[in-house]
Amino acid sequence: MRARGLSEAAIGAFKGNFDQLVAGATGMVPEEEIEAVTDLPDLRSLAGTNGHVQALLKKTAVLKLNGGLGTSMGLEKAKSLLEVKDGKTFLDLIAEQVKVMRQQHGSDVKFVLMNSFSTSEDTREFLARAHKDLLQEPDIELLQNMSPKVDAASFAPASYPQDPEMECPPGHGDIYPSLLGSGMLDSLASQGIKYLFVSNSDNLGATLDLQLLQHFASCEAAFMMEVCERTAADKKGGHLARRKVDGKLMLRESAMCPDADKASFEDISRHKYFNTNNLWVNLPALKATLDANGGVLPLPLIKNKKTVNPRDSSSAPVFQLETAMGSAIECFDSATAVVVPRSRDLFVLRSDVYIITPQATVEAVSAHVPLVKLDDAYYKLVDKLERLTKAAPSLRACKSLTVKGPVRFGEGVVISGKHTVKEPEVPRVSDGAPVPAFA
Structure with missing residues (x-):
């Protein structure tokens, strides 16, 4: 990782995951260890915005996760470059939303794209053609780290000479070490940025909502997750829960559920909310939590077993060590969630x-x-x-x-x-x- 120029923050995050793997962590969360989350504030019932919006926007940055190539959708480019409607791509609409908000409120809300080594070039070329003004802004790009795959038999670094890039793909959930290790966390703080809104670039329902911004600022939470109510179509996906041992909110993904608890996991009347991956982060609280944990958020490991070439089932079995970005909700005492309407396909x-x-x-x-x-x-x-x-x-x-x-x-x-x-x-x-x- 050092040979590839990765930061100490990225190496520390990988080491934390690797230590969990070696220690035999399963990541399983039995039903008996959690409580259902039954009552959350709803966006539709929040108070309207007031005159402090402009001041809050000056303290706010919008970060769009743009590292995915969309290979599961048959794409070989950033998902955000896909046309959505009326000749507009996801990235067009994101860029135009930022510009309109700046114009309407007279406040240059900060805009950041988190790219991977796979999407950076295509994205920058698109911005140079369509939104050159944004490309010229400082801190416009945050680069995602790479995370080595681990040989499932020996725990050594995975080897695939036919295509070495497959040995070390973009990390999953590594926004926090990327912010720290790149220096962007300190850079944003020096610009007076306190609030960070994070969402996927292909989620058009994930706009910077001023009611949510005011709610997040007023409740003084360190972390806030936007959730939606689960339907029958969502029962296989992860859900929000509350840990009994300390009362903290947490995410339980399907890979974290023991087989014996699958029925409870899929019970949408019990576990009612899923994570939209729209997250609000208080940056001073994030910096303090990182400092208190040696520069690494203690996120639960997701041990994803694959082959080193995911398109070749005969290639060597590996572990891809991942974390869920939303799992950071359990790292803060003052974390909360809010219910928002669903977006569509x-x-x-x-x-x-x-x-x-x-x-x-x-x-x-x-x-x-x-x-x-x-x-x-x-x-x-x-x-x-x-x-x-x-x-x-x-x-x-x-x-x-x-x-x-x-x-x-x-x-x-x-x-x-x-x-x-x-x-x-x-x-x-x-x-x-x-x-x-x-x-």
Whole structure:
């Protein structure tokens, strides 16, 4: 790691994970050790903004996580460079949101992109073409660290001479050592930045909400997580909980749940909230906590077993040592969470359910946002979705839609009510053709 120029903060974070691996940490959190979280403040019930917004924005930075290539979606570029709607990419909308907020409130809220070595070049080239003014700002880019894979048999560094970059991919959840080791944490503090809003670059529901900013500042929490209510579609994903031993909030991911507790884990009436990965961090509190722990946040290990080449199941088994960024909620005594509305997938975002507002946000114009479940075998990859969807159907009157098989959507399709569509029963939804099953 030193040979590759990584900081001592990055090395310390990896060493903390490696020590947990060697010590035999399982990361398991049994149901008996936690309590359900039942009552949280809701964004829709928070007080409106007041006249202190401009002063707060001067103390605030927006950090977008932009290190993912989107390989699970069939992309070989940053996910944020994918077109969302009306010719705009995720990154276009993010950049325009920042500019509009600055103009409206007369405050140059700080903007940072956290890139990886895989996304930095593409992202910088895009900004140079489309948003050159942002690219010229100081501290615009925070580079994600690399984290070595560990040979599963020997615990030695993984070796893959055919493609050495696979030995040491971007780290997961390493925003905290990246902020510290790069010097950006100190740089932001010197500029008077106190509050950091962190979210994924491909989450268009993750805007800098002024009500949440005021709530975070007024409650004086060190850390705040935006959560959504779980539905049946979310029961396999992680949830928020409270640890019995110390009363702290924590995240329990599926990999942390013993098999015997799977039923409780998936009980959405018991564990009601999931992490959106929209996080608010008090930077002075973060610096104090890092200093108190030798520069490393004591995050629980996620031991992800893979092959050194994830596309070659015959390559050597390895452990990829990961942490969840949101797991930092358990590192602070004064951590909290707030319930926010759900955001939707690309298929729905591209439909007439959403519009792009003058503030460059994407907002629903329907009272009800339909729940859409597409067949992952045919729609998970963006290129496949686009081949099957010549035009996004009208979904304003749709309540729910489940698609099974490679159903092709042409132009002029209007869907209303609740439907499950199967191929080959409905092999093609043709341009302008009547679709009785959808009526």
